[in-house]
Amino acid sequence: MRMAPKPIQSFRDDFTYSNSPGAVARFPFPFPEDEYMYSVNIEPHVTPGPEGSVYEHLLDIDEHYLSEMHERDLVLKENPKRCLAMPHMDLACWDMIDRVMHCFSEDYPEHFKLTKAGDQWTWENKLLNINDSFTFGDSSTLPLPPMEYIGRQVQGDFALLDQRDGDLFMDAGIVTCPADWSLAFDAGMGFKEWHGPVPMAHEMGIFDRALKYLCAIPLGRPVRRLNWTLTVNARMDTSPETYPSWGSDRASVTPENVGEKVHLRVELQVLDRMSRSNALMFSIRTYLISLEDLVTNPEWAKRMHRVMKGLPEQLIEYKGLTRFHPLVVDWLAKYDPAN
């Protein structure tokens, strides 16, 4: 890790979350062109990626590690159903433990250490003061169920997709920072069911092609894509379960506070085949940047304006931006020389 984890900041109430200049510099800006078009945009997640970038390792850890783990704890205490694993997913959860512990201990050895003697594993997470010994594959030897145990140590949401009948089913996961979707609602659903609401994509045949591609992801060949939306305030937990506490935020945006309040929310989604269970691990790593911080990069500022200005009406609606989208476009206009 290039950046040391900062002390805990909040993603709710007083919203003390902030990005250091280093975090701004490595932000995964998602728009390759001035015009935005919904596409699958999947590419191989070949690691190591560029040094210091969010693509360097299979799973990225940054300065917000402690803040996000604290936020996850708050969400799980409010609603334990934000983490679930159907009984047939136990082995897949252990696959995830295996993958996370191996990656973290190799990629961030200053913070994590894995010691193995056959099935007897010892895991040390120095950031969270965890030091546990357990029998690999035996869930009774962990202090928490396997999904919650490992989920409380990784930044970003995770789902484990069971593959059967040429489809992918969301049968396990830990989801505490979703962009308006619910694990409890999608649990057990197939790929096309949980993607039901995306406008235009069905007509384009995107899901059929994407599903065939995802079902064929081989071992050791993870893929990634970026997804994005806008979020008012640096709020990680924009879930349907907590809508009453954040839905009204959208009405709080004014011409004066746009730059500070509105955040570009980017998800780095990675899909990785699990070896023992054949499940796909789907990690959704969320990055938040205020428009104020975003426009410190003139190229991003200009492109952000053009993309927002040209966004199709259906997508504005789908992403829940209707209320404040015009304010965003107006505020960004001054950073685009074409205006």
Next chain:
Amino acid sequence: MSTDSIRVRVSGIEQVSPLIREFTLEAIDGEFLAFSPGSHVVVEMPAEPRPHRNAYSLLSDPRDSGCYRIAVRLQEQSRGGSVYMHESVKVGDELSITPPANLFAPNWNAGKHLLLAGGVGITPFMAYLPELKRRGADFELHYLYRGSSTGAYREQLKAELGEQCFLYDSEAGQRCALGELLADQPRGTHVYICGPEELIAGVREVTEELGWPASHVHFEAFAAPQPGKPFEVELSRSGRTVKVDGETTLLEALEDAEVDVPHLCRGGVCGQCVTRVLSGDIEHRDEFLSAAEREQGDCIMPCVSRASGKRLVIDL
């Protein structure tokens, strides 16, 4: 190979039935990955003029990544891969394999697992069984073979599984009455078939008549590439023309021409090698494309499918 290949050493060879040999493979560098039951690897054999590449199911315990084991039935009529494995491969030899891929995984939501093996089709189930037992799943194995040629592992299986194992030696006149067997299963049973095409077709027919949901019927349907008529392909991006002779697959001809096409199974199932066709008629021989996609006639699975005419133009 277009996937990362793994160098392996053959550490053991055992004749497990008159026509079937088992090979134990060890990783030369590092460790193998654990795998999921039903996985296969593609073994690359260094033959001339071109390597043989055949897919074989892994039959060892999936949680034991110390070695991989495969079993190969000698196919005299084949294009040479199995003959090579039987006649040329010796203990200590090095081969390449792909990482395991799974197109035949158990459905863990099944109330009961009914495994139907024909001959060397027992191999994927050898990897199912340890996992089924670990999970305490309800299952039965029905194993059809010819006593004088196949029937590998049957004594071991009978000893380990007892009343959950049913053996049918066709040469001893023992028949598996598919109709009765399948009619007798509790609701929520999933059936898995690995074996000759006739066995798969038979089970599909009976389950359809009995009204089983298609999602409860699983089969491993690798199509070994069959020979055909020679043809030519034009590669639209480079303008090159590649000749495909009758004994060679389109995928092999492209590889000979050093055109890289992604692939996993080389048997018309995984869908990785799908390639766009710009003109020419296609003889589809795969299990991957839907009827509608075949109808459109604008893509081909070069691992098994061929031109039905003399020429194809493909988008490569």
